[in-house]
Amino acid sequence: MTTTLAATPPPPGPATGTATRPRLRRMTYEPGPGATGAVATLPLPRPPAPVVTTATPAETAHAHRSTGRILRLALEVLDGRRPPAQLTGHMTAPVLRYWRAATQQRTVRSPARFTRMRLCMPQPGVAEVAVACAMDGRVRALAARFERTDDPGSGWRCTALRLG
Template identity: 40%
Template sequence: MPPQLRTLSSTRPATTQQLPTEPSAPPTAHSPLDARHFLFPLVETLNGRRPPRQLSGTFTPHALTTLTDATTRTQTRLGRYRLCHVSPDAAELAGTLHMPTKVRAFAARVERQGSRWHCTEFHLLP
């Protein structure tokens, strides 16, 4: 080996410095929130293709009452929606529902209760 390379290799540190890594989030045993889990059955209920009582496992009685009052039995389809996590155990949904003669906005709050998510508030705006 030429003397110039021998000098460079001898000045390198013997150990390599590890770069700091970002701390990883601890794994959670809870299931992540999937907004479609609430929105698709909701649209089917508004269309009249699903009875509201089938949503009793994911909607609280208060939210289910509001949903039952809003049932239109007309062709309704889901428009755009947004999901915002306000805390690890709560999220808010907002979006639009397209009906034959108008577009209506909705707002909902979803909270984790134990290991499952439940819709605690639902509002269909005029």
Template identity: 45%
Template sequence: MTTTTVAPPGAPAPQRVQPRLRALRYEPEPDTGPAQLALPTGTPGPPPPPGRPPAAQRTLEDGTVRRHAQGIVRLILEVLDGRRPVAHLNRHLEPGPLRYVAAAAGTRGGARRDGSARMRSLRLDQPRLGAAEVAAVCLLGGRIRALAARFELFDDAVGGWRCTALRIG
């Protein structure tokens, strides 16, 4: 983008300033690990947040995260479309997302409008072991909608991947 300035008569013409670019470093030096950056040796780290599941040993490469996420998103769409009751999501969603789906299903009245709900695409990212974030494009009520969800792996009586956060736009 160039800007033009007009100098008054008799004044020297303004000089054009060339911007300087500097390389920024976003990563630590190769010999510096995260433990060396965060705390000195022998200092205990902060305790893990309460109620969080332990880190799992599953990654995106083995495909289990994707299969579980796709299955749960399909269940959510079927509930929103009125083909399934909300109770089918009890073991797959935490209480907050479950209330969100129940409220959304209640506003739709359980009636299908322009065909059945379908998932068009799904993108998945794993920010850390034991957690996955999903962005999906869905056809819902004859409209294209975005769905964002977070899944975490729990090691409790129910076990498995559960949705801990959900939004439909």
């Protein structure tokens, strides 16, 4: 008794009703015979435009103090030492929602504290801040963007915030 195996047809394709097979393409990593082996070169990227800061040292120092105060307040909210409502005037609504979610995900073992803070003012009225924070035995990064407001009480408002 002889048994023959019949090949089962592949399943039909998504829209045409015909069988689909993957298309393979041969990749070569070395030039073939008779080829020169020349590699196409990409043009070099242009260097970025230099950042021109028009802020005076006094404005930079004021921005450093104000944004540092707001970020310290945010860390106290993250620790649960202050209610999130105290950040309302200092942060936009999406940033406040993000920070409230971060507060709910954290289990506090020790209070968070700043270790380093760097401030850059890429445009007038805009400050970008990078902070290294010591939290629960680890060092975590905190990046924020602030924009100057016309409100006499706050002065700076956080428009973007990420905790790494």
